[in-house]
Amino acid sequence: MLQEQIRNIAIIAHVDHGKTTLVDQMLKATHAFRENQQVQERVLDSNDQERERGITILAKNISIEYQGIKINVIDTPGHADFGGEVERVLKMADGALLLVDAAEGPMPQTRFVLSHAIAAHLAIMVVINKIDRDGANPEKALNDCLDLMMDLGATDEELEFAMEHVVYASAVNGFARLDPNDGNIDMYPLLDMIVDAMPAPDVDLEGPLAMQCVTVDHSDYVGRIGIGRIYSGTIHAGDKILVVKNDGSREMSQVKQLFTFDYLGRKECSEAQAGDIAAVVGVDHTDIGDVYTDPENPVELDPIEIDPPTMSVVFEASTSPLVGRDGDIVGGRQLKERLMTERENNVTMRIEELPDKTGVEVAGRGILHLSVLMEQMRREGFEFQVGRPRVLFKDDGHGHKLEPIEEAVVECPGEYSGKVIELFGNSGGNMTNMVSGVKQDHLEFKIPTRGVMGLKNRILNVTHGEAVFYHNFLEYGPMEGELGKRQNGAMISMSTEKAVAYALGNLQDRGTLFVGPGDECYEGMLVGERSKPGDIVVNIARTKSLGNQRSSTADIAVQLTPPRTFTLEEALEYIMDDELVEITPKNIRMRKRILSEVERRKWRVRHGLVDK
Template identity: 55%
Template sequence: MDNIKIRNIAIIAHVDHGKTTLVDQILKQCHVFRKNQIIQERFLDSNDLERERGITIFSKNISIPYNGYKINVIDTPGHADFGGEVERVLKMADGVLLLVDSFEGPMPQTRFVLEKALSLHLKPIVIINKIDRSDNRPQEVLNEIYDLFIELDADDEQLNFPVLYASGRDGWAVFNLDDERKDLSPLLDSIIDFIPAPENNQGTTQIQITTLDYNDYVGRIGIGRVFRGTLKKNDNLCIIKRDGSVHKVQPKQLFVFDGLSRTEVDEVTCGDICAIVGIENIDIGDTISDTDNPEPLPLISIDEPTISMTFTVNNSPFYGKEGKFITSRQLRDRLYKELEHNVALRVEETNSPDAFKVSGRGILHLSILIENMRREGFELQIREPKVIYKEINGKKAEPIEILVVDVPSEYAGKVIELVGQRRGELIKMETKGNYQKLEFHIPSRGLMGLRTKILTATSGEATMHHRFYQYEYFKGAINKSKNGVIISMDTGPATAYAIDSLQDRGRFFIEPGEIVYQGQIIGEHNKENDIEVNIQRGKKLTNMRASGSDKAIKIVPSIKFTLEEALEYIEEDEMVEVTPKSIRLRKIYLDPNERKRYALGKAV
C-alpha cells in the first residue's frame, strides 16, 4: 500500500478510561470482524489476566480499513509499571489518541504516557470519553488537559490539537456536544486529516524491532516499523544488536497487519508496521539494515527498575503438591526466558543457587510476572519488595512517586495524615464534586501497605494511583506502627472451634478446615508482637450436656489477599509462598527456635 494512505496511531490513556472499549466499537463499525465471528467485549485484552483485571498489560497491533486508508492502531498499557512497553511501541506511531475520562480528567498515568508521546514529537488528538456519565464535566476536563500540555512543554503545533467528545461504550463521537450523536466517523476522519502520513524515506532498508511475539512452530517473531526503504522477503540483510555487533540475516516470511489478523506479503513499504519471521536471535531494539550500509537507528531508552524482590524455590512443607515446576533450574530458565521480551526486567544471580534477585518497575509489574508463572504451574517463594537506592553527588537517593488519591471530602484529613506518616508531601488539592483530589510526592517504600490502610480509613471509598516521578535524596526513616502476626505452631487442618476461641486475638486469613503448616502466618494480631497459636485444637468431647456450653460458633469471614496485597503486607522475616492454587504467607524460619536466634542476631 502507498504510504500516503497509511496512518500509524497509538491510543494512550490512564487505566480504565475506556480505550479498549472504544477500539471494540471502531472494529465493529469498520466491519473488521469476519462473518459468523464471535465478537467478544474488550477484544484487544486477549490475555486472561488483562480480562480479569480490566487493564491492558501488553501492547497490541491491529489495522482498520477506512475510506481506502489503512489505520494501524497500537493499543498501549496505561499503567506506569509497564513503561518499558509504552516507550517502545510509541516509536512506531506518528500520532496519538489521548483518551481522558469526562469526570476524572487527566490522571497520573495520563501524564506519564502523554509525556512519552510529546517527547517523541507525536501529533495528538484529544478525546474526552464517557460523556454519557451523569457527573461529566467536559469543559473543566478540557482546561485541565490544556494545563497538562503546557506543563509538559508541548510546542505550538502539539497544542493545536483537535478535541472530540465521545462515548466509547455507545459508539459515537462528536466535535461539539450539540452535534448529532451517530457513530465514530468524526473520530476516524480526524485521524485521516490530522495525523501525518509516515515519511517516505528513500534509501537502504532500515527497520527497528519494538515488540516480540513467539510461535511454537516458527520461534521468535519481531514486530517493528519500516523507517526507510522497502523490506523484501529473502533479502540479504544484517541485524545490528544493542551491543553494536552485526550479523547477517535473511527474513523467511513477512506479515502485515490486516484487521485482527496478519497477512503474508513479499515486501513491506516504508512507514508500514510488519512482523518478521525467520531471524533466530532477533531482540527488542535491534535494527535490521542493509548489509552494505549497516546503519543502526537510535537505541530505545528504557526506564530503570525501582523495586527488587528475591525469588526462591518453594521449600515449605507443602512443596510439590500443587505445582509441576519446582526446581531452581526450571525457575532460572523461566526468568531468563521472560527477559527476552520484558525489557524493563532485570534478573541477577545471588550467593544462593536457589534464589534470584528480580528487579522491575513496580510491584504490579513484578506481580504480573509471578501471576503468569503460577498459572503455568510454577511454585515459588518471594521475599519482601525492596526499593532500589542510588547515589547522587555522594548522597543516598531513593525513588519518589506521584500519588493521587480521590476521596470523599469528609475523609480527606485522614488520608493526608496517613500519607504524611509515610513521609509524603501534599502538592495539590482540588475539589471535584463531592470528592477531593489529593496529589502527593511520596517515597516508593512509603507506598507499601498504604492502599490497605487508606481503604480501611475511608470505608473503601478512596481510589489511588501512583507513578514514578524521580530520584531524590533519602527522606529519612518511616515509622511503621504495624501489627504483629498470628503464626500456626503445628501442621494440620484448622478447626472452627480454635478459630472461634481465638477471634478476640486478631483477624484470620484462613477458613476452618484449611490445612496449614508450622510457621505459616494465619492471621493479624491486634498488638504489635507476633504470637503462636494452636489452630488445630479441637473441642474435648464428654457425655455431659448443659444448656449453655454448646453455644453456636460464629466466625468472622477471613481476609483474602490478592498477590499484590500479600507482597506489600510481608515484613523482612516473612515470605509469600505462591503455587498454582494458593497464596500463603509464612515466616522465613518455620521453627520457633530458629526465629528466636534470627531475632537475637538482628538485635546485636
C-alpha cells in the first residue's frame, strides 16, 4: 500500500556542489521561517566545524510540507570520510536528488555516494545546480551524470527515470527550472516534481511493527535516541517492543517518547505510521541496525553493514613540557572517559583502550574523519598528543596481507601533469585513466592509503596551487612496498626557550621554519624542515655576541620569511613514526616521541639504527 501523503528523499552530491544551500531554499519556499525571521545561511550545517570547513559531516533529517504532502529530506555528507553516514541513511529514502555543479559535472565523490544510491535502487532525479555560474554547461553535466549512472550499473528503468526528471537550478539565487532558459524565479518546479514523480513509500500499514534504527542521537537527559524508518505497522508512545540486534540477540523495551520530524525540529507525537521517519526514546543501548518490532509477530530485516575503518591513531595524555598552559583537561583518565563517551555516540569509529593502558586507539575512515574528533576535543579544552596515523591491514585468509587502496583524481593544468604522475609513481600509485582537456587534464589513479598521506601538499607545490585533488576508499588490495617516508629531515630544538629572531635568521638558510620569534619551544620539538635528508638539532635561542666594537652591519634588521603553519590534518600527514602531534586549544605542535637527544641516540643504538 502506498503512503501517498509522504515522500522520503535523500540529497546526494560532491562536496561544495550546493546540497545544504538547496535545502535552505526548499525550507524558505515552504514557509518554514517567519517572513521577518533572520536565518543564517546553510542552516542545516549546525555544527561549528561544518560551517567553518564548508562541508556536511553528519547526515541530518528535516521535513517540509508542500501541497498537503510531507517531504522528509535527508541531507547526506559528500565527503568519502563520512561515508558511514551515507550508507545507513539512504535506507530511509525511496528516492534521491542527485545534485551536480553545472560547470564541474559529477566529481569523484559524487560517484561514491551515487553508487550507494543505485545499490539501494532509489529513484534518482537529477538537479543541475549553479547554472548561472561562469563556464556552466548544463547539457554536458547531465550527459556526464547519465554516463556515470550507466557505469555504476543503473538499470534501464532507473536511467529513463533520471532522463525524464531533470531540474536546472541556482540554489544560491533561489530558483529552479525545467528548462535552463525559461525565466522562472522560484523553487516550485523542483517541489512539484518531487511530489508528482518521486515514489511514495510502499508499506504495509496493517502489518506488524517493523522499524530499523539507522542513526543514533544522544541526549544528556534521555540517553540514546534511535532514528529510523518504519517499514510496516504503527508505533505508539508507551508500546512494548521487541528489539532485535544485528547479532541476532533480542530484548524487550518500551517506547517512552516518540517524535517525528517537523521542518527543522522534532515534534512529539502519540503514534507514527509506516513510511514515516521517527525518533524513539526508551531503548537503552540502542545501536545502528537494531530492529524495533512486534513481540508477538516479530519481523526480520536485513542487518546494516558499515564499511570498516581504514586508518587508526593512538590518543595519549600529553607529556609536553608545556602541558597545562592552554587547556583545562590534561589527564589520561579524562581523555579516556571522553573517548569512551564518543564510542557510545559515534558508531562509525572503533574506539578501544590499548592493552598496556598507555592510550586509546581510535579507528576511522580517513584522516579528515579522525581530525574532526580531535578538533572537537581541543575546542572542549582538552590537551593530548597523537601518533602518526597508521593504515589498518586485513588478511585474505591465505596468509597474505591486504591494505586499503584509494581511488584518487587530480585535475590540473596540462603543463604540470608529468610532475603529478611522477609524484604518484613515487608514492605507489598507478594511473588508470587520463583525459586531456583544453584547460585542465583529468588524471585518475589507484594508490594505497599509505601513499596518500602527505601527498596533497606535494601536489599543490608542484602545480603551484592550481590542482584539485580528491580521493576515496576503493577496495582492499595486495600490500605494496615501503611508502610514505618523508624525504627531508627535521630541525629539532635542543632547549626549552622562546625562539629568537637572530637564531631563526641563521637557520632559515638551512630549510623551512615552523616557528617565529617569541614562540615557545621545547627540547625535542620540531621547529623546521631541512632541505636535506637527516634530522639536526638546532639552537633556536642563540643570540648575537655583543662586543665593544661597532659593526658596520649592526643596525640591519634580520629578514625572516613567515613560518610555515600546519592545519591538524597536515600535521598528522607530516609526522613520522617516531614523532607525535601535540594538540592544545591554542596550538598544534610537532615533536619527537623521545624529547632528549641523548635518549634518542641511546634508543637508536639499542635498535641498531644509525643516522645517515
